Amino acid sequence: MFTIFGTTALIISYFPLYYKELGFSSTQVGYLYAVGPLISMFSNMIWSYASDKYRTIKKIMMLLIGGQLTLLLFLTQANSFGAVFMIISLFYFFYYPVYPLADTMAIQTAKRYNRSFTVIRVFGSIGFALFALGIGYVISLAGANRAVVIGIAIGTVTLILSLLLRDGVVKRSGGMELSGLVKMLRSKEIFWFFICVFALALGHRMNEAFLTLTMAQLGADEGLIGWSLMLSAVSEIPIFFLLSKYGDKIKELPLLAFASLMYAVRFVLMGIVSDPMSVLAVQALHSVTFGVFYVTAVRYISRLVPTDYQATGMALFTVFWSSASGLISGTFGGGLFESAGRVTFYYLAAALAGLAAAGFMWRHIFHRD
Template identity: 70%
Template sequence: MFTIFGSTALVISYFPLYYKSIGFSSAQIGYLYAIGPLISMFSNMIWSYASDKYRTIKRILTLLLIGQLVLLLLLWQVSGFALVFTVISLFYFFYYPVYPLADTMAIQTAQRYGRSFTVIRVFGSLGYAFFALAIGYVIGAQGVSWTLAIGIALSVFTLLFSLQLKDGVMNKVEGMNAANLLRLLRSRELLWFFGCTLCLALAHRMNEAFFTVTLSQLGAGEGLIGWALMIAAVSEIPIFFLLSKYGDNIKELPLLAFASLMFGLRFLLMALAADPIVVLAVQCLHSITFGVFYVTAVRYITRMMPLQFRATGMALFTIFWSSASGLISGAFGGILFEHAGRPFFYMLAAMLSVLAFAGFLGRHLLAKPGQVYDEGIGG
């Protein structure tokens, strides 16, 4: 988890700066960001469904990491937009499915040893924080050209760690077929949850795709960018521990509504910010936005999805939280950011967050007693 989420800091936050350094426009950066979510919309389902069907996470996770390493080596050799676009598309086929599988393995490991998932997930935040800061200083000292070399080194370490993992006990479960999965996907509860998640994710991915570009426009150097990313990741840790201890006492939908409202406040402040130091302060809200939402959403999915579709359920959540939202925000966000400006860009993100708040809160208030909280979708 430490090295996997360290790679996230690199790919999500520093790849845009690398693209900018080799001469790509904001619109081109948006397209490169968008192609990953487009690829992951089917790659997440392919690999996670295979994991559920063949009852293994470790072997598929290792295969994905090998694919990432090979494609990073290829990406190091190209610089034209068309070639970069092709190679990064293949890279994302192996990159995005790692996260739902890693979370599923973390859930299994937590259950095996009687620990909380959030305690294991904290190491992802620590990895993101450490590498966000360290990579910022390395790139600041050595140049943006080191971005891919760092990515290759991280891939090697993650692959070596993956070889030491142990698959959970995944006994064969009845009902593991596509027909049951399709019936499950027609559940009104899931559709409502994923619809609200998509609204919030659009706002979150808009910020994620152009956060480092925003800081760069405000005059921040690579070191300050690293600190901004580290502050966000470190702020998650106390929230994860608090939710691990007390989160089960609070129903999921009110927590999701609260996180969405705080996202709206965060993006409103980003629209008004005119100094990189102000942006650093706003980053502290990451704890009660992403931190609260992510842990609560994983708990919701884990409770609602039947055991035989656990990895597939996490993949579906990832598709809405990362893939579909990243595709839309990447395809249109670059154009919007370039032509409408940063304040309007973030005001739109704030409005989407408030829409998600209304959806989660409305579902909580309008649901019949016992309809949502007393029983999962799987019965």
């Protein structure tokens, strides 16, 4: 989890700067950001369904990490937008499915050793924080063109560590059947949850894709951008520990509504700020936005989805949280950021988060067992 989320810090936060180094426009950066979610809409389901069917996470994760490394090697030789677009498209086929599989393995490992999933997942936050800061300083010294080489180094370490993983053995209640998957997808409770997740994810991915460019626009250097990313990741850690101890005592839907409302506040403040130091302060809200939302959402979806479909359920969550939302925010976000400006961009994100908060509370108040 530590090294996997180190890769996340690089791909999400510093690859936009790498694309800028190659001379790509904000709109082109948006397209490069959007192609990943487009690819992952089916790659997540393919790999996670295979994991559930063949009952192995370890082997598939190793295959995915190996694929990432191969594509990064090709990326070092690409300079034109067309070549980068093609390689990145293939890269994302192997990149996105790692995360729902890693979360599923963490859930299984927690059950095996009678530990909390949250305590395992917190190492992802620690990895993201330390890598975000470290990569920021390396890039400030060596240049954004070193981003791909850094990715190869992190991926190599991750592949070596994956050899030590242990597959979870889950007893099937009745075997994995496609009809059971269809029945799960027809659940009104799951459908409503995914719609609310999608609305919130649109705002979250808009901020994620253009945070580093926003800070650069406000005059921040790579070192300060690294501190901003580290601060947001570190802020998750105490929240994760609190939720691991007390989270089960609070119903999921009100917690999800609270997190969505705090997202709206965070995005409004991002529209107001006028200097990079203010962005650092706003980033502290990552704790009560993503920190609360993610742990609670995983707990909620784990309760709703049968054991036989655990990896597939997490993949569906990832499709709505990362893939579909990232596709739309990346495709239209770049143009909106350029044409309407940062303020309008973040106010729209805030409105989407407010809509999600209303949806979660509506379901909580009017839900009938």
